[in-house]
Amino acid sequence: MTTVTTTDSTRAATFPATVTRLAELYGDREAVVAPEGRVTFAELARRCDEIAGAFAAAGLRHGERVGILLPNGLRWLVAVLGAQRAGLVAVPINTWYRSSEMAHLIGTAELRMIVTDEHVFGKDILAELSAAGHGKIFDPGRSDDGYRGALFWPAAQPFPPTAVRGPVPAPNVVSAEDVAMILFTSGSTALPKPVPLEHGKLLRNGRAMGECMDLRPGDRLWLAMPLFFGYGACNAVPVALTHGVTLCLQEKVEGDAALEFIERERCTVFYGLATAVRALLAAPSFGRRDISSLRTGPVGFNAEDKRLAIDGLGISEACSAYGLTESYGFVTMTDAHDPLDIKLHTQGTVLPTQQIRIIDNTGVECPPDVTGEIEIRGCVIDGYLGSEEVNAGTHSEDGWFRTGDLGAIDTDGRLIFGGRWKEMLKIKGINVAPLEIEGIVSGHTDINQAYVIGLTTTEGDQEMACVVVPENGSVPDEDGFIQGLTEYIRGRAASYKVPARFVVMDSGSVPQTDTGKVSKLKLREMLEAAR
Incomplete structure (x- = not known):
């Protein structure tokens, strides 16, 4: 596997420590390009400190949970990292949720506050929150031990207008074992499950994923997929922060706009699912935009999707991968410099932060090249947030997480993904x-x-x-x-x-x-x- 030049920032065990170290090492270097503007690593750290002080001034205490209901952008990133800087747990909220789904999330996560805007993608957020039974607007003059309400943060403002500035919490208020964020799974067949993710595991796995992609400070990562899901929040973000990478964010995937953005910003890392690849290839301006800066990034499950990204978009050092939100991103990956055939037909070898095995329907481990259920452990959740019922059947008797996915390990130790068991x-x-x-x-x-x-x-x-x-x-x-x-x-x-x-x-x-x-x-x- 390729070894890359890492920095001291990659050794930090929490998000606040990582952001602080990046500001020390690369203060004047661009950290984020987003719809709300551009900031350096020093400015990003300052803004995170500022919003952390506001959370503390609002009476929020260590371990309490703050919802983030915003589009991809600088506000989303600062709100999440600022909450973590204050020792809080960030809970990204799906921007497509309606009132009933919001009610489930707010109640399950026991949110103290939601950072949002009055309208997100044209939706009246206060109306949705009111219908969910949580229509309170944050009032800094009112003290309340329960739900403090919605803190509105307009895109044009560098700081929420109604928030009160307060002293920055002391450093080292969180540890590697503390929960950094709670993500809710997509819930295509049942209510979304809350996935608690720890600081240390997020950063360790982010570091391992970035090393497979051969990332280094100065790379520029394009992301237009939603930050509120695992592909963004527990994959792209920790990968970027552990490698000093600039996050180049767009609110949504739009072919021509994405091509123009990638060309202008000279993005080198592509973080897009197969639908994003096809959107770029189908855009009228494809072929007229210079996107030759793209070099690496994770690509899809099947061979055709991977080939479209590698050959169609020219991402020559793309990495095939397998993972899920519950595994803090990827479990297996190919290396950026692996042969094309390996990338097209396998999901690579297990990361140093993870373990994987294949089990048959009797619970016995399968020999090489035999398909069974994929089980994992390592940087993997101990369980979902909630009752024993939610966690029933999720782990084997000896503690491995049961993914419900099918696969085989070949004689070279590479995963061949076989699809979802339930499919x-x-x-x-x-x-x-x-x-x-x-x-x-x-x-x-x-x-x-x-x-x-x-x-x-x-x-x-x-x-x-x-x-x-x-x-x-x-x-x-x-x-x-x-x-x-x-x-x-x-x-x-x-x-x-x-x-x-x-x-x-x-x-x-x-x-x-x-x-x-x-x-x-x-x-x-x-x-x-x-x-």
């Missing part, structure tokens, strides 16, 4: 992994995207359906196209792995989650409704 299909009594079929279909020269899902049948079995997006957006003869695709799959897989149904869609019609991932749940609902 496995039962076709004619045989288990079929959608990821395998998607990989085959995506290899067809006329296919841009492929998504395999299972539809229920009256016999209690499943019918395999495959949604495809043609390379050119449409096909003149859909029946002939599907027939040719069927024959293509038959030549590469057993007959029971051939989808019984194909649906041709254009890229814009494929539903997405709030994080920019394709929503198979919505796809299934669409196909079920159309039967």
